[in-house]
Amino acid sequence: MSENNIKGSDVINYLNNHPDFFLRYPDLLEGLKVSNERGELTSLVQHQVQILQKKHNETNQKLHALISNARANEQLMDKLFLLLCELAVLPNDAFIGRYLSFIKSHFPTDFFVLCLNQQVFPENAPRQIIPYDDIQSHFSDFQQDEAPIAGRLRAEKLEAVFPDDHRAVKSAVVLPLGQGAAFGVMVFGSLDEEKFHPDTSTDILQKLVSILSNYLTSQHTQNEHQAVG
Template sequence: MSDNKVANNNNMQDPMTAASEMDVLNDELVTTYLQDNPDFFGRNPQLLASLRFNDSKRGVVSLVERQQQIQRQKIHLLEEEITQLLTVANYNEQLFTVYNDLYLSLIESSDLSHFLDCLTQTTTQLLNLASFKLYLTNKDFEIGHDSIVKSDCSSVINKRFTNQDYYFGRLQQEEKELIFSEQEVGSVVLVQLTEGEQCLGFIAISSNDAEHFNPSMDTLLLNQFRTLVAKLLVQQLRKIGL
């Protein structure tokens, strides 16, 4: 084969490839031109009326139909966002009411047993969570209530409350057994209770859902809950000499 033939073969280009490159080039040129000439359609209004677009569901549609379709999609998305916001607002309002009623019940509790009953019932019945547990660091007195953790959970305190007052997420099997015994546990929130610098213990609330409690959860309501429960708990413990 001669050098001229080799050169000719090297210069040959597949027609489909050339056409594809031309399409890209044309698209770029058209796009650039329209950007540089924003009044183009104003000078050529008849072109707008004749424009057609391929739609995967509806076939060929006009520019007006395409704009209406996009507008309907935007409206649908906005409606979904509004619905979600209303749902969250409604849930937060219900949650606030539950906490408010709980605080009144705790303040009016005549003894520690009733105090713990209120916390347990609100957690399991109104908030629909699996269980409520309370661990106290002071073991000088025996407190006969199902919510009281009998095991030594000092290791849990040292591990989960090193630099924080809350822990959200899953527990190791040993921790589950210490706190919840044989109960099913998916995820938990642990709330450290303190009086000044002293750790009174912690509250453990569990959900059967392994994803329910997670580190991204907000602690705004829990901060108020933690402060009030700790103060009222101290008052109840003093009544029985703890």
């Protein structure tokens, strides 16, 4: 077979069928040259060393990122616990204000809104809280699936919760309050389209939402008892 007739696949097949080839011809392995990222020729051995070093560095970076995220989540969990302790002794009319203040301090995003239905809508609600009843139809997803919705939301959903800024929101996460979003939804939005995506971890956010959902359940039950009484 002439050199012109040899295909790359022929070489690959031969080496796959003879895995000991370079063990029998080690000098050939050392003499092979390949181009590096800068187009410079280097030995195949050196090239492999560089690839392994690059993979090692990438693995280290991922490991450091995981450790950093774990520490950050642990700190947030500690702060959530302190928030629970604080909220437990606050009067009802101070609960929402303190809760929103905590979100602003520890979960800062470009856009945030709390959508509550009329049953639990607070008096003198701050601007971060809007009525949920009028936009509830946009979130019928939660009737079948209570998992948070994250990523690039449909335009009508964004316009419903961020009427003035919906065109600027590139990614968002929507979390239901109560079973089937019975009390409403909490929405975080970002100018960064990669900030929230379908694989975004929402464990901490869901714990944050659970605190509010339990409070709203208690308030709703209390209001019903007062109405009956």
